[in-house]
Amino acid sequence: MLFALTHRLPWHRFVIVTLLLCLTACTPRIFSLLERNLHDMETHGVIAGVLIRPNDKAPVYLTLMDSDGVCVDTLRFGSDHYALFAPVEHAYCLMAFQDLNNNGLFDQTEPAVSTCDATPLALSRNQRNLRIDLTLSTDQQIPPQMAKVCPVKEATPSKLRLIVGDIADFDRPEFGPEFAHKGMWAPVDFLREAGIGIYFLEPYDPRKIPVLFINGAVGSPLDWRHFYQRMDTSRYQAWFYFYPSGLPLKRLTETLAGMTRNLHDRYSFNHMAVVAHSMGGLIGRGILLDPAIAQQDFVDVFVSFSAPWEGLDSAKIGIKYAPAAVPSWYDIATDSPYQQAIFKHKLPGNISYYLLFGYKDTAIPIKSLLFDPAQREAKRIFGYDEGHVSILASPQVIDDFFSILDEAW
Incomplete structure (x- = not known):
C-alpha cells in the first residue's frame, strides 16, 4: 500500500x-x-430529453400516447427538460405544445411537435431509457384533439422532475x-x-x-x-x-x-x-x-x-x-x-x-x-x-x- x-x-x-x-x-x-x-424499476422505463422551445417562459404540455392512440398521461413542464416514467414492453408517441396564452389548451398558432407520424418509441426490458429531444415550432400542425385527450395533472406517477x-x-x-x-x-x-x-x-x-x-x-x-x-x-x-x-x-x-x-x-x-x-x-x-x-x-x-x-x-x-x-x-x-x-x-x-x-x-x-x-x-x-x-x-x-x-x- x-x-x-x-x-x-x-x-x-x-x-x-x-x-x-x-x-x-x-x-x-x-x-x-x-x-x-x-x-x-423492473417494469418501467424512462423517456427523457430536451424541450427546445421558442419562448423560455411559457409552459409546455406534453402528452404520452400509446401505440393505439390512447392517452397515457398529459404533463406540464416549466423548464427545458422533461422525463416520463412509463411501462416497458409498450410503444409510445409524444405530442407537445407550448401554452403561450396560458389557457391550458392547444391553439393552432402555438408552437408544437409530434412524433406520432414517426417510428414508435419502444420501451423494453433491454431498452429502458430513450432520449428524445423535441423541437417545438409553429410550422407543425397538430390536430387539436390530440392536445385534449388527457386531463392535465400537476402531480402524476408518470412525471419525473x-x-x-x-x-x-x-x-x-x-x-x-x-x-x-x-x-x-x-x-x-x-x-x-x-x-x-x-x-x-x-x-x-x-x-x-x-x-x-x-x-x-x-x-x-x-x-x-x-x-x-x-x-x-x-x-x-x-x-x-x-x-x-x-x-x-x-x-x-x-x-x-x-x-x-x-x-x-x-x-x-x-x-x-x-x-x-x-x-x-x-x-x-x-x-x-x-x-x-x-x-x-x-x-x-x-x-x-x-x-x-x-x-x-x-x-x-x-x-x-x-x-x-x-x-x-x-x-x-x-x-x-x-x-x-x-x-x-x-x-x-x-x-x-x-x-x-x-x-x-x-x-x-x-x-x-x-x-x-x-x-x-x-x-x-x-x-x-x-x-x-x-x-x-x-x-x-x-x-x-x-x-x-x-x-x-
Whole structure:
C-alpha cells in the first residue's frame, strides 16, 4: 500500500451494525417499500430529453400516447427538460405544445411537435431509457384533439422532475433526512416526489468557478453546509447533485454527466471542481471518465473525501442476506463491475486529483479508502484524525480543501 498505515480501523463493526439494522428494524415496512420500488424499476422505463422551445417562459404540455392512440398521461413542464416514467414492453408517441396564452389548451398558432407520424418509441426490458429531444415550432400542425385527450395533472406517477440549475437554499424540505432515506429505500418514489439534478444556490455568474458537490449514500446537499459557510462566494459558486442514492451508480453517473455537459453547453465555463464524499466519490470519478465530460477539458480539480474506492464487503453481505437489495449496493460491493469500470482508465491528464480520508473512519475499511490505484493517481493525499461524517465538519479539512482550490486558480 502506498500510504503508510498507522491505524487499524474497526470497520467490521459497520458490517454488523448494517446487517442488524437491515434484518431487524428495517423489516418489514422498509423492505416492502423497497420491493415495490424495485418492481417499478423492473417494469418501467424512462423517456427523457430536451424541450427546445421558442419562448423560455411559457409552459409546455406534453402528452404520452400509446401505440393505439390512447392517452397515457398529459404533463406540464416549466423548464427545458422533461422525463416520463412509463411501462416497458409498450410503444409510445409524444405530442407537445407550448401554452403561450396560458389557457391550458392547444391553439393552432402555438408552437408544437409530434412524433406520432414517426417510428414508435419502444420501451423494453433491454431498452429502458430513450432520449428524445423535441423541437417545438409553429410550422407543425397538430390536430387539436390530440392536445385534449388527457386531463392535465400537476402531480402524476408518470412525471419525473429534472433539475438543471434550479435555485434553492439549504432550508428546502427535500434536503432533509426524510428524503435522504427515501432516496436509498424508495428511489423511484424519490424521483417522482423530489426529482434529480443539479441545484444552484444563486443564479449562474460567469465570474465565479463552479464547484460541484456530490454527497454520499443517504446524504443531501446539507452535508456540505460547513463548506459553503467558509466558501469565498466572490470566487466560487456552489452546485449540488441531488439524487436518490439507491439507484444503480451507472445510471446516476450518466445522468450527472449529461446534466453537467448541458450546463457547460449553456454557460461555456472554462473551469470547474468536482468534490465528492463517500459513495459520491464513485459517481464523481465515473462522470470524469464519461465521454460527455472526458472529451472536454473544463474540469481541473477532483477532490474525494472518504470514498470506498475498493468497495465494501458489507454490501456483499447485505445483498446475500437482506430480504431485498438496494440497487446501489451491487455497485459499492467490493470489486464490483462498476468499480472495475471506473478504474479501467486513468483520469484525464488535465485533472488534479486529491484524496482525503479520516483515520477514525469506522464505516469504510482503510484498504478501501486507500485503494492503491486511487493513491497512484492522487496529486496529494491528506489523512485526518476524523471519522466518516466528521471529516465534513472539520475546520482543518475545510481549510485544506479551499487551499487546494486557491492553488488551482
